[in-house]
Amino acid sequence: MKIPSSIWTLLIGILLTLVSLWYGQNHGLLPTAASDEALLVDGLFNTMMIVSTGIFLIVEGGLIYSAIKYRRRAGDDQDGPPVHGNVPLEILWTAIPAIIVLGISVYSFDVYNSIGGFSPHAVHEAPIASQAMKMPGAAIAATLTDTPPSTELNLNQEKSDEAMQDPATAAVRNADQIPQKQNAPGVGSVAPTIDPVPGKEGQPPALVVNVTGLQYAWLFTYPETGITTGELHVPIGREVQINMTANDVIHAFWVPEFRLKQDAIPGRQSEIRFTPNKEGSYALICAELCGPYHGAMRSQVVVEKPEAFEAWMQEQQVASNDTLNQAVAVNPAELSPAEFLAPYTHDIGIQSETLHQLHNK
Incomplete structure (x- = not known):
């Protein structure tokens, strides 16, 4: 008894779905998940692996099947039959990837938003927007400048000043030598700021x-x-x-x-x-x-x-x-460098006169 092609298609589809689901959850490509955010990212990654595995098996399986079934037989020197386009099929294989990409994009944004996402910086961008309404091209000029006008807020500078209030941080940073850039949202250059995780709004981080x-x-x-x-x-x-x-x-x-x-x-x-x-x-x-x-x-x-x-x-x-x-206890008497180092100069072969000359240079 010959099995209809529709049954074969259904059985192959079920098999591909099961294989894709299994591999998407058991690929073993990621290290240990050690944060709450990792669980959300892993869910997105596993979904992408399921979809990618299914597409890979369908495409590669179709290529291998076609290469075997439609291979040239011995003694067959004829041209292949002319095949015209199939508009419904072309629409289908264009629409399906578009839907998949759109679905993954929405899922990605949901994960991104669940771990905080970016703050809108509405307050800091308002002066730029207001100026752009008054002067054509002002928004472009504002996004490209490094030194903001005194009337505009600089989020990077504000955060830098806040961090530098900590003496330990100020001791290791070169903020006084590195000018803080102005936000340029029009060209994608901003100070990345993550909001609190939904449900933790208003709670300072521990x-x-x-x-x-x-x-x-x-x-x-x-x-x-x-x-x-x-x-x-x-x-x-x-x-x-x-x-x-x-x-x-x-x-x-x-x-x-x-x-x-x-x-x-x-x-x-x-x-x-x-x-x-x-x-x-x-x-x-x-x-x-x-x-x-x-x-x-x-x-x-x-x-x-x-x-x-x-x-x-x-x-x-x-x-x-x-x-x-x-x-502080190393030099409790606040001796001069020559006096403080005098006990050690003889051991290392340095004359006290030489040390005095170096100190006065």
């Missing part, structure tokens, strides 16, 4: 960390604590807000297990939020080519229990105070 990227290291400062470290420690289950910029060239803050990446740009203040949900130590990688030693620009993000995090904070504060006390 932990704010200022991050500074430089060739070739990450420096983390915890405002109001005086802590500066090269390793990021965060408590599990609490939202963390990262405020970052760069001292020299563009860097990128990327923790694969968090599924989040944000650029650190000189003259711009970037922001990213995440809520870690799994204890462990995760690699922080610079994902932007920043120089010859770019591959070595790595650090660690340590996610730990709240009590362990508080203990770490206390240890860092004690260590900072001890270091300061030792630095």
Whole structure:
């Protein structure tokens, strides 16, 4: 008994759907999901893998089937039959990808909005918009200028000034040497700002960390604590807000297990939020080519229990105070450099007269 082609099509469609669904959920291509945001991103990625697997199997299966079934037989030297276009089929294979792309776009925006999305900056862009209504071409000119008029607000400068109020942050940033750029929404150049996750509006983040990227290291400062470290420690289950910029060239803050990446740009203040949900130590990688030693620009993000995090904070504060006390106690009598170093000059073969001459140059 010959099975109708419609039955074959149905059976193949069911098989392709099952295979696509299974592989989309079991591809094993992503590392451990260690943040609440990672779960949302993984859902989007798995959906894209399901769709991509189905399309791949259909296209490649059709090619292989056609190559075998319609291959040239031995002794067949005739031309192939003329085949004319099929308008309904062309409409179908154009409409289906368009619907798929539109659906994934809507899903992507929903995920993006669920993890905060970008703030509209309505207040900061209002002066530009009002001027654009008065003068043709003013909006374009406003988006291309680096130094805003005194009557306009500069979001990057405001965020930089706020971060620099922390002495530890001010000690590691070159904000006085790097002019803060004006937002240029018309050309896509803005200070990226992430809103709180829906449901957490009005609640300040549990932990704010200022991050500074430089060739070739990450420096983390915890405002109001005086802590500066090269390793990021965060408590599990609490939202963390990262405020970052760069001292020299563009860097990128990327923790694969968090599924989040944000650029650190000189003259711009970037922001990213995440809520870690799994204890462990995760690699922080610079994902932007920043120089010859770019591959070595790595650090660690340590996610730990709240009590362990508080203990770490206390240890860092004690260590900072001890270091300061030792630095003050090194020269308690406020001796001159020659007097202070006199006991050591004989051991290293330096004459006190030479030291005095170097000091006075």
